Amino acid sequence: MDDTSPNPQQARDLLDQADRLGAASRAGAGWPQISLLLGLGGLSSMLAVSLYLVVLIEPSLVWVPMAVFGVWLAILTATALTFTRATKVGFGGRWRTAMMAWTFAWLFTVLGTTVWWRGELWFALVAAGLLTVVTTLGAWREARR
Numbered sequence: 001m002d003d004t005s006p007n008p009q010q011a012r013d014l015l016d017q018a019d020r021l022g023a024a025s026r027a028g029a030g031w032p033q034i035s036l037l038l039g040l041g042g043l044s045s046m047l048a049v050s051l052y053l054v055v056l057i058e059p060s061l062v063w064v065p066m067a068v069f070g071v072w073l074a075i076l077t078a079t080a081l082t083f084t085r086a087t088k089v090g091f092g093g094r095w096r097t098a099m100m101a102w103t104f105a106w107l108f109t110v111l112g113t114t115v116w117w118r119g120e121l122w123f124a125l126v127a128a129g130l131l132t133v134v135t136t137l138g139a140w141r142e143a144r145r
Helices: 008-028 031-057 063-083 091-116 121-144
Strands: none
Touching: 008 063, 008 121, 031 121, 091 121
8 A cells, every 4th residue: 555545534534525525516506596596586577567567558668678578587697607607416407397387487477468368467466476486486496405
């Protein structure tokens, strides 16, 4: 045995240190995505209310809240992509599920407030609540992993 080989206690200490470093690196791994989901929930909920109000005031201006939404969606996405250094095990599946749920809720909200239930406050509130629940659950799910 050469002098560079650790003894059993040193080997255990090195493994413990590697475990701590690995846990520390994974602990912050999900926060860019969690922040994106929570920001997306707030942004989407405000869009639901904005679309309701625009349809009441001047339906031809529906592009204004959609454009603001698009700008902020780009900002949130760019920020998450910029600060993502690592992901947790199983992230891809959880992210796909969260994004699919949000996409369906968002499409339902946009079509509901502009086509199916135009000018209906109850729908705007239900849609805002649905978007909030979907994105918050996705963020919590990621945070707990």
